[in-house]
Amino acid sequence: MRLRLPSGRTLVLALPFLWLSLFFLAPFLIVAKIALSEAALGIPPYAPVLRWTDEGVLTVVLNLGNLATLFSDPFYFDAYLRSLRVAAISGLLCLVIGYPMAYAIARAPEHRRNLLLMLVVLPFWTSFLLRVMAWIGLLADNGVINNLLLAAGVISQPIQLLYTDFALYAGIVYCYLPFMVLPLYATLSKFDPVLIEAAADLGARPWRAFLTITLPLSLPGIIAGFMLVFIPAVGEFVIPELLGGPGAQLIGRVLWMEFFTNRDWPMAAALAMVLLLLLVIPIAWFQHMQGRASR
Amino acid sequence: MTPAPTARRRCLLGGLAAVLLTLPPLAAAQAQALNVFNWNDYIDPAVVERFTRETGIAVRYDVFDSLETLEAKLLAGRSGYDIVVPTNEPSFSRLIAAGALQPIDRAQVPNWANLDPVLMKQLETSDPGNRHGAIYLWGTIGLAYNVGRVRELAPDAPTDSWRLLFDPTLARRLAPCGIVMMDSQIDVIPSVLRYLGLNVNSTAEADLRRVEQTLMGIRPHIRTFASGGVIELLASGQACLAFTYSGDAIQAADRAREAGRGVDIRYVAPKEGAQLWFDVLAIPRDAPNPNAAHRFINFLLQPDVMAAITNTVHYPNAVPASKPMVEEAIKNDRNVYPTEEDFARFFTVTAVPQAAERARSRLWARFKAGR
Known part of the structure; x- marks a missing residue:
């Protein structure tokens, strides 16, 4: 009898599964384990979930207190809500700014498109942190923008730009804009302009043609771009920390506080777990939308 | 380095x-x-x-x-x-x-x-x-202030007291020249407790509520929460009052002198007691x-x-x-x-339990957010 080897198809499928279980599922389970343990003073600073008693009995001690606190204390709920709101607004702002950009690139003459696309990704050549720091130089009280406005006589004393919601959104939109433009470009470049001409022939004005033809056809790109901005923006820590006001208690900042200031690893892990679940739902929705779009 | x-x-x-x-x-x-x-x-x-x-x-x-x-x-x-x-x-x-x-x-x-x-x-x-x-x-942890600016805005202010920062009427008068708060709950909260005449290690809810009231009272007058950079802010004259470490204040004073722009920074370990x-x-x-x-x-x-x-x-x-x-x-x-006489006014703190630490972080988060 011949040993049956797994087919090539199985192997190809097994690889991503292996990857995901190694680098996604396993870390998630570790985080979940910490989330269900009790904080303690020691190395590491939490009590083990699995314990052998003297009689050789394996006992499991689960602490659901952290998750209960998360849902009963409005402090965490507010932080989640604020993070979701900031991420959603950032996503919309990126869409409003990114859509015309992507559209223009897609409609540009072929030989210029690559150059324009390269300009979109050009900022990635510099460190992310450095680019956020550069915004501090622009927005500070004695920064470039205030100095220009002062010199032009528009304002008589510096206006506060740094450490405000404006700075927060400027930072997020600036950093994540390429993630919106690229998927939009990908969909818009496949779009056949003949459809618009046909609409015009049938008497549709440009605006109406855009709303009834271009926009619906570019929906997958819009959703992909929005998700690519929204998902990392929810857990964003560096930008709110460096540019946002002290009032911007986003979930990333709260997580940091639990982990570092309170040294409560289980609580921080519980926060991270819930954050992950919050993100899995929109991703699943996105997959669903994509599946529908491709049908 | x-x-x-x-x-x-x-x-x-x-x-x-x-x-x-x-x-x-x-x-x-x-x-x-x-x-x-x-x-x-x-x-x-x-x-x-x-x-x-x-x-x-x-x-x-x-x-x-x-x-x-x-x-x-x-x-x-x-x-x-x-x-x-x-x-x-x-x-x-x-x-x-x-x-x-x-x-x-x-x-x-x-x-x-x-x-x-x-x-x-x-x-x-x-x-x-x-x-x-x-x-x-x-x-020690105390106050660094710009002598000229403070004298100009509040000539009658007691520069040897925590009141300079924690008294809202004084803070309001000094706000225009820039008040900087250290972004560190473990350093600030015991000092506020001391200013209020309470136990510096207190975890009592009522005491922390008073701390919060005091901090909220001066919140509108705080220009920024410093994550480093206090030395620069003081030395350049962008801030005139800061809650900070003794060595940082002395560094700021040195640098201000070197710059020679007439900025005179002084440090004080307040008379009510400094950590x-x-x-x-x-x-x-x-x-x-x-x-x-x-x-x-x-x-x-x-x-x-x-x-x-x-x-x-x-x-x-x-x-x-x-x-x-x-x-x-x-x-x-x-x-x-410091002299021995100074030493008598200094205090040390002890670590508080985790639950109390959390209550303090919350207080601090609300203080920073100003609500």
Whole structure:
């Protein structure tokens, strides 16, 4: 009898599964384990979930207190809500700014498109942190923008730009804009302009043609771009920390506080777990939308 | 490590701390090297070079900018460091309780005898018997202010009192020239408790509510929460009043004098009482090279070495024999080396339980948000 080897198809499928279980599922389970343990003073600073008693009995001690606190204390709920709101607004702002950009690139003459696309990704050549720091130089009280406005006589004393919601959104939109433009470009470049001409022939004005033809056809790109901005923006820590006001208690900042200031690893892990679940739902929705779009 | 003598001990830029934590720990494989984890800009670089020259032990010098970073690394285990420099409270005592530090073998540290017994006695509230650490440098937390600007805006203000900052009517008058708050709950809350005449270690809800009321009262007048950079803000005249560490204030005063733009910065440890802190040389339990760590501590406790460090960073040390070698200006500054009379007003704190810590972080978050 011949040993049956797994087919090539199985192997190809097994690889991503292996990857995901190694680098996604396993870390998630570790985080979940910490989330269900009790904080303690020691190395590491939490009590083990699995314990052998003297009689050789394996006992499991689960602490659901952290998750209960998360849902009963409005402090965490507010932080989640604020993070979701900031991420959603950032996503919309990126869409409003990114859509015309992507559209223009897609409609540009072929030989210029690559150059324009390269300009979109050009900022990635510099460190992310450095680019956020550069915004501090622009927005500070004695920064470039205030100095220009002062010199032009528009304002008589510096206006506060740094450490405000404006700075927060400027930072997020600036950093994540390429993630919106690229998927939009990908969909818009496949779009056949003949459809618009046909609409015009049938008497549709440009605006109406855009709303009834271009926009619906570019929906997958819009959703992909929005998700690519929204998902990392929810857990964003560096930008709110460096540019946002002290009032911007986003979930990333709260997580940091639990982990570092309170040294409560289980609580921080519980926060991270819930954050992950919050993100899995929109991703699943996105997959669903994509599946529908491709049908 | 920058050779510039900027003793900005604590820039509490949490974001960077988090980034640092994700970096792989220093390789512990090389047994010969000594891995030091100290506050940023907190040593005379020449001292480290001299240690290597004399002992042949290479030093890998790494810096942290907040106690949170240090504790998180040590509590995760296998940090790979041989020497760490936690502040007595809350970190040093907590690390001892967590079993993260090893007792120091005094037989290997003959220069232990150079330590000031009075200061070491103070440290015993955190480490009974002084088993786990030797004082490296120490100082107080108080107010730094711009003499000219404060006199101009509030000539009648008591510059020797916490009222200068915590009294809302005074804070309102000083707001136009810039008030900077240290973004550190573990440093600010005990001082507010002291100002209110309460127990500095209080975890009582009613006491914390009063702290919050006091802080909220001055919240509208605070220009920024500093995550480092206090020295620069004061020296350049962008801020005229700051809650800060003694050494930072002295650095700011020096730099303002050098700039020669008429900015005169002074430090005061307020009369109601100022928090005294000690940064402690300690050895992690799992240090890869404890022998080198002991030699390093012994090396640092030499009078001439300590004098060089104090001359660089402007914080006092705990080796009295170093004093003759400390520069006159630093030695005679009451804010660096306080008198006995000053000492009577200083207080130390103890670590609070985790639940109380959380209540304090919440309070702090609300204070920063201003709601």
